Amino acid sequence: MTTEVKDLPRGRAFTRADLATMPDDGHRYEIIDGSLIVSPAPRIRHQIVVTALIPRLRDVCPPDARVLTVPVDVVLADDTVMQPDILVALRTDFTESDLPGPPLLAIEVLSPSTRGIDLLLKKERLQRAGCPHYWVIDPDEPSIIAFTMRDGVFELCGQAAGTETFAATEPLSIAFTPDELID
Template sequence: MMTMTALPRSRPLVRADLEAMPDDGHRYELIDGVLIVTPAPALEHQRVVGRLHLLLSAATAPGIEVILAPFAVALADDTELQPDLIVARTADFTPRELPGPPLLAIEVLSPSTRRIDLTLKRDRLEAAGCPAYWCVDPVAMALTAWELEDERYVQVAHVAGTEVFEATRPFPVTVRPADLKR
């Protein structure tokens, strides 16, 4: 039996409205009061996310954690994101969310999320002051990385296949997109 969720129609949504969302395998996020609903990710997407998690977790500095989605990143009362991976200081987490931008947010692009990840989420994380944002394309096996400079994202890397990205933020780690597919 399908449960219908009634959402307010006379105002933009806020984070408290997300509590009414069903536990149905979809990911519910808010960007500036607009509800973004995406389906559960595909197998290849999850493989890439899992390999990135292992790689980053092995390289983290003390006091920093790598967390898998779904986990709330609260940027404002009308904005809650759930990047595929977040890297943040352990002390900054609460049991339910990360209140504020992470040190690094990573999205693995899917056909249903590509445009949102490359525009809306990127812009919102930039405005919130997230120091680094990466997008991984599992089809092209490419990674694009941006870092905040003077409050604006600047692309610092675009690597594909066996090319190497020597990341320095939030800690040193070497990423080779081809290794994320094996």
Template structure:
């Protein structure tokens, strides 16, 4: 489909019609992920239920797949994204999100723990969270002087209490629970 070694753009990404996988770009490099599993989607659904009531009126919280266009060569799809309403277009969130959340899968561990936060920090995304569903664990990071610092974390039945970006209490075990 694309020549080996080419730096891909947002326009190239839009030509891919395969909906069985998730396609993202980081600095022109194509990342391909399999469709998420039920545990992954359960965490996303529980997190949406927790974030939606505290999301301010000038922002919107959405689940993947929503393209986050940081520049012509970087288009990411966080598992959950909060953005200012004016940054959403009909096709994507264009610009820096307020919060990006990744639910780690075995195939995405390095990308979610290192590649995506590095690129989002460079873009100026103020908050980045990582959820490990198999532990379960939640790590909440805040951007300080261009780097993410741990703002709160919890595992299992412990509770993480946050004041920013929203006042919220989360228990990782509740995010994976089947009730």
């Protein structure tokens, strides 16, 4: 096995082209407004939530939309390529390699290493891109907070913790308790 040294851009923002040079090493590489975000592989608890939520979303997903999980590039600009943990988008919006534009719904499951990025950077950048819905799930509580776009700004539209029922009608009609996502 050889060690490979990458030349990182100096004096300029990271771009989508730079992502293609990142190693396939189990880390998630994203760029937000030109800044490189590197995340380690998620914890098992994180993956339990993702795998519990995917079939629930697919069961209520309309036929013209698709539910996918990471890794799927969401390209918001040449300097912003994200990979939400789960996304829902219209089938016609995908290319063969990515989603060029915001999804209908982006869902992040918090990890200790990504909490600030998910609650601040990603939320703000998805808001600027016009993503209609953004949900954040905390597997440690467990809880969910949901935001919807109103007049260009994310507003809190729902939340639940533990055995409380979270219900949404947009972009999907779904109800569950955060406890149900943890086995």
